Amino acid sequence: MSMFCYQCQEAAKGIGCEIKGVCGKDDQVSNLQDLLIYVTKGVSILVNLGNQNGVSIAKADQYVFEALFTTITNANFDNKAIVDKIKEGFAIREIVKTELQVKGVGIPEKLHSSTKWMGTEDEFDLKATKVGVLAIGNEDIRSLNELLIYGLKGMAAYAEHASTLGYLSGDVFEFMHRGLAATTEEHSADELVALVLECGKFGVDVMALLDKANTETYGNPEITEVNLGVRNNPGILISGHDLKDMELLLKQTEGTGVDVYTHSEMLPAHYYPAFKKYEHFVGNYGNAWWKQKEEFTSFNGPILFTTNCIVPPSKSATYKDKIYTTGSSGLFGATHIDANEKGEKDFSIIIEHAKKCEAPIEIETGKIVGGFAHNQVIALADKVVDAVKTGAIKKFFVMAGCDGRMKGREYYSEFAQELPKDTVILTAGCAKYRYNKLELGDIGGIPRVLDAGQCNDSYSLAVIALKLKEVFELNDINDLPIVYNIAWYEQKAVIVLLALLHLGVKDIHLGPTLPAFLSPNVANVLVENFGISGISDVKSDINKMMGVELEEA
Numbered sequence: 001m002s003m004f005c006y007q008c009q010e011a012a013k014g015i016g017c018e019i020k021g022v023c024g025k026d027d028q029v030s031n032l033q034d035l036l037i038y039v040t041k042g043v044s045i046l047v048n049l050g051n052q053n054g055v056s057i058a059k060a061d062q063y064v065f066e067a068l069f070t071t072i073t074n075a076n077f078d079n080k081a082i083v084d085k086i087k088e089g090f091a092i093r094e095i096v097k098t099e100l101q102v103k104g105v106g107i108p109e110k111l112h113s114s115t116k117w118m119g120t121e122d123e124f125d126l127k128a129t130k131v132g133v134l135a136i137g138n139e140d141i142r143s144l145n146e147l148l149i150y151g152l153k154g155m156a157a158y159a160e161h162a163s164t165l166g167y168l169s170g171d172v173f174e175f176m177h178r179g180l181a182a183t184t185e186e187h188s189a190d191e192l193v194a195l196v197l198e199c200g201k202f203g204v205d206v207m208a209l210l211d212k213a214n215t216e217t218y219g220n221p222e223i224t225e226v227n228l229g230v231r232n233n234p235g236i237l238i239s240g241h242d243l244k245d246m247e248l249l250l251k252q253t254e255g256t257g258v259d260v261y262t263h264s265e266m267l268p269a270h271y272y273p274a275f276k277k278y279e280h281f282v283g284n285y286g287n288a289w290w291k292q293k294e295e296f297t298s299f300n301g302p303i304l305f306t307t308n309c310i311v312p313p314s315k316s317a318t319y320k321d322k323i324y325t326t327g328s329s330g331l332f333g334a335t336h337i338d339a340n341e342k343g344e345k346d347f348s349i350i351i352e353h354a355k356k357c358e359a360p361i362e363i364e365t366g367k368i369v370g371g372f373a374h375n376q377v378i379a380l381a382d383k384v385v386d387a388v389k390t391g392a393i394k395k396f397f398v399m400a401g402c403d404g405r406m407k408g409r410e411y412y413s414e415f416a417q418e419l420p421k422d423t424v425i426l427t428a429g430c431a432k433y434r435y436n437k438l439e440l441g442d443i444g445g446i447p448r449v450l451d452a453g454q455c456n457d458s459y460s461l462a463v464i465a466l467k468l469k470e471v472f473e474l475n476d477i478n479d480l481p482i483v484y485n486i487a488w489y490e491q492k493a494v495i496v497l498l499a500l501l502h503l504g505v506k507d508i509h510l511g512p513t514l515p516a517f518l519s520p521n522v523a524n525v526l527v528e529n530f531g532i533s534g535i536s537d538v539k540s541d542i543n544k545m546m547g548v549e550l551e552e553a
Helices: 027-050 058-070 079-102 122-132 139-164 170-182 189-218 241-254 266-271 289-299 348-355 375-380 381-389 407-417 430-434 453-471 493-502 520-530 536-545
Strands: 222-228 236-237 259-262 281-284 303-305 323-326 335-337 367-370 395-398 423-427 448-452 482-487 509-511
Touching: 027 058, 027 122, 027 170, 058 079, 058 170, 079 122, 079 189, 122 222, 122 236, 139 423, 139 453, 139 493, 139 520, 170 189, 189 241, 189 303, 189 453, 189 493, 222 266, 222 281, 236 241, 236 266, 236 289, 236 348, 236 520, 241 259, 241 266, 241 348, 259 266, 259 509, 266 289, 266 381, 266 423, 266 430, 281 423, 289 303, 323 395, 335 482, 367 536, 375 381, 395 536, 407 430, 407 482, 430 482, 453 482, 453 493, 482 493, 482 536
Parallel strands: 236 259, 236 303, 259 281, 303 323, 323 335, 395 423, 395 482, 423 448, 482 509
Antiparallel strands: 222 367
């Protein structure tokens, strides 16, 4: 095999990609990402040593969450950007070593090789093949190590978004370094399981931090109708998750005659009060990330990727020269826009490009409703509680997570349609595109689909559950009339899952397939201790989750 990667749900044959990633990355990109993780582990080992001796280095913290985010699925396909990040890792390691020496912290000679190796670029490919996923022979230890690393990758994504808004957590960074360092050490399976569960605790913390960063900066999300149609002006389509980039783009396009549309996970930007003042913030265009090839063609204007969810365009794609990237995202051949020392970005090149493009082609009309984050739902708590007590709402179904290309994901649309009319769907993440445009009605004015926002806003769903637990005076979160049917695709969904496990949630249904990186023994641990299970057919699953037999139609 020329590569091996099984970090996403679409891993080839449910085992792993060995020639080319289903995501579109080639073997060189995959191997360079493995090498970047290896070098990042070396940085974390040294920083962890410093943390144990009261020495912290902010620049190293930032490097680690940026490097982890760079390797997340569908984030960066630019070989040069990854090579540059590896070389930056070499420099950061030396900075940390110097700082440790200055502070009188001794550096043991027998540290892991990732703290020392510094090959030339010509040696990168060969080294990468020796330090990748399969470098660990024991299947269960490898599985737990990768589960921990993927949780850390998801955590790093949320930490980066919070950081751009000036919100940092030393405790979260400390665990990132400690967790990465642990994957280079000898640990028993039980010790690694404990670390994985601890990762969930810090997953909750980092999502709470990001929630605070977003809401204190842009206000609490409000119930909002989002337009799905288009206007006759040229437009820019912004995708990904970073709200700071959203803010900068809206400010810089104001008065230019260029409209701004959201795509996929950026849809929830419409729910924030701070963005509603922009008259040229038109609406949402398209669906989840995997449909972008046809939707980007019809959009006509440039597309700005602020994070992951990139599908590399084909050579014949008419929009490939209209893609711009920023932050940890990257695509070979695309123009990348970096921030200056103050964190500001100049998007003028995209704006000028947009002015030369035709207006978007309308692909749908109407509106969708969202903005049901925890603050908004808690404001409606009396109404929700009354609906539960009177039996108007029998159950809530948390259907958060990711969407993807697999045909089997049609299950989630069918599931939503077949749910009894006295149930409500709580959602976050791009999984919502499987059902957020369906006519599912409401219950006493409460929409049957309550969209809390982006994947990181799964935290809102946890806050809502904990508030309901308090209101109903229950001792166990699992006694609530809430069922979890989660769709996953990439590593941010992994940290959401671990966060739910930390909060004590059990009997989570995970689909459309269980992760390839879970060895049979590790999967059994999750099944036996937390009741995690896969999905089957819609009718059987609804019967099981409702706890009653549905009448035949």
